[in-house]
Each structure stands twice: as C-alpha cells, then as structure tokens.
Amino acid sequence: MGKRKSEIEGNTPKKIKPHWAMGLMDAMKDPKNIVKSDDLVTVIKDAYPKAEFHYLVIPKEDISNLKALNKDHVELLKHIENIAQEVASLEEHKNKIFKFGYHAEPSMAHLHLHVISDDMNSSCVKTKKHWNSFNTPFFLNPQDVRESLETDGKVSLPTPQQCKDYINTPLHCHKCKYEPKHMPDLKKHILTHL
DNA sequence: GTTCTAGAAC
DNA sequence: GTTCTAGAAC
Numbered sequence: 001m002g003k004r005k006s007e008i009e010g011n012t013p014k015k016i017k018p019h020w021a022m023g024l025m026d027a028m029k030d031p032k033n034i035v036k037s038d039d040l041v042t043v044i045k046d047a048y049p050k051a052e053f054h055y056l057v058i059p060k061e062d063i064s065n066l067k068a069l070n071k072d073h074v075e076l077l078k079h080i081e082n083i084a085q086e087v088a089s090l091e092e093h094k095n096k097i098f099k100f101g102y103h104a105e106p107s108m109a110h111l112h113l114h115v116i117s118d119d120m121n122s123s124c125v126k127t128k129k130h131w132n133s134f135n136t137p138f139f140l141n142p143q144d145v146r147e148s149l150e151t152d153g154k155v156s157l158p159t160p161q162q163c164k165d166y167i168n169t170p171l172h173c174h175k176c177k178y179e180p181k182h183m184p185d186l187k188k189h190i191l192t193h194l
Numbered sequence: 195g196t197t198c199t200a201g202a203a204c
Numbered sequence: 205g206t207t208c209t210a211g212a213a214c
Contacts, residue, residue: 018213020195048195107195126196127209182203182208 017109023047024110028058035087040079043087046114048124050134053093053117057084063111066102066145066155077146084115084142093117101139105163113142120174120190126183129167135174138166 024044027033033044035055046054057080063069069077081100088098097118106112116134125131132138137158148156158166171180175193180186 018195023195124196184208 021107021109024056024058024108024112028110036083038083040076041083043083043115046116049116049122050125050130051117051119051122053096053098053115054122055084055087055115056112057087057115058110058112064109065106065111066140066157068111069149069155071149071153074146074150077142077149080113081142081146084113087115099134099139100142101134102142102145103133104138104140104158104166105160114139118174119194121194125187128171128183131171131183131186132167132169135172136166136169138163 027044027047028042033047035043035045037043037060039060041057041059043055043057046056059076059080061076063073084100088096088100099116099118101114101116102112103114114134120131120134140157145155148154171183171186172178173180173186173189173193175190178186178189180189
C-alpha cells in the first residue's frame with residue numbers, strides 16, 4: 001500500500017468538517033423544524049425529504065457520529081429507536097410503512113437516525129447516491145448498530161470501500177426486481193408501487 | 195448535504 | 205440535439 005496523499009503532503013489526516021456539514025445544529029434549534037423533543041432527543045423534518053415523510057431523530061448530547069459511541073450510549077440508542085417508532089406511529093402516517101436507519105457514512109455532523117416512509121417518492125431524490133443510501137446495506141439497521149455496540153463496545157461499520165460499493169450499486173427498485181436504466185426511469189417506476 | 199454544469203450517453 | 209450523471213465548489 002502506498003502512502004496516502006495527505007501523508008505525502010504532510011497534511012493532517014484529520015478531516016475538517018465544511019460549514020454545510022454543520023447544518024443539523026441550526027436546523028435543530030429552529031422551532032419550525034421540530035416535530036417533537038424531550039430531555040434526550042430532538043426530532044426534526046429532514047430539510048430535503050427523500051420520501052413523502054422523512055424525519056431525523058437527533059440526540060441532544062453532542063455526538064458526532066457512530067464512531068463516537070461507546071457502551072454508555074446503549075440506553076440512549078434504545079431511546080432514539082423508541083422515539084423513532086413513536087414518530088412513525090403518528091396518526092398522520094396511518095397506512096404508511098416506515099423504515100429506520102443510520103447512514104454508514106453520513107454527510108452531516110451530529111448523530112442522526114433516519115425515519116423515512118418506504119415510498120421514496122420525493123422530488124428531492126435525484127441521484128444514485130440518494131437512492132442507494134436508503135436502499136442498500138449503507139442504510140444500517142438500528143438494532144444491529146446497537147447490538148454491535150453492546151457486544152464490542154463500538155459500532156461495527158462497513159469499510160470505506162464497502163460504502164463506495166454500496167453507493168455505486170446498480171439501481172434497482174426497492175419493492176420488486178425492476179432494474180431501471182437511470183434515475184428518471186426509476187422515479188417513474190416507483191409510482192406504480194404507491 | 196445541495197447546486198451547477200461539462201461532457202458522456204443516448 | 206437532448207437527457208442524464210458525476211465531480212467541483214477557494
């Protein structure tokens with residue numbers, strides 16, 4: 001293995017978050033985004049929903065991402081999952097199916113659990129990455145995340161290469177065997193499952 | 195994360 | 205010629 005570019009150039013390998021990655025902080029503070037909150041978490045609507053309903057459950061404790069978790073956070077994760085289930089069960093979501101997951105490599109700082117209806121029917125879904133981040137193993141099951149934390153004291157994550165492969169997986173419908181030619185094709189196709 | 199757009203794909 | 209996607213953004 002060759003040296004990484006950052007090492008060759010003598011840069012610090014530690015990544016610095018760009019300003020846009022801090023967006024959840026501000027979104028969390030703005031009352032108009034807040035769906036519900038308690039001592040431990042805030043639930044907001046995703047600013048660019050990737051389905052008809054799309055929420056984020058965010059702990060108030062400053063946790064950057066899954067890598068920052070330890071066994072002391074297991075109860076918090078259980079709480080996050082419970083709140084996610086509560087939000088999904090709201091009356092306005094009657095007859096909707098929801099799924100829950102953490103992105104393996106989130107773009108935004110601050111731990112957040114996605115609570116998203118399974119229709120994927122949204123004008124904000126535009127790219128293969130959008131699609132695959134919710135419809136491949138890039139979308140991590142919350143129980144699996146919590147159980148690996150309980151067992152190992154840290155969250156078991158796919159490697160960066162596995163993440164790339166998940167995101168670059170050829171497009172496929174999440175409800176049937178259909179393999180679309182491209183995103184506009186897929187976006188038309190999913191309307192048949194509504 | 196989004197926006198924009200060059201050039202690939204058709 | 206138009207549609208679509210992938211990569212830069214100071």
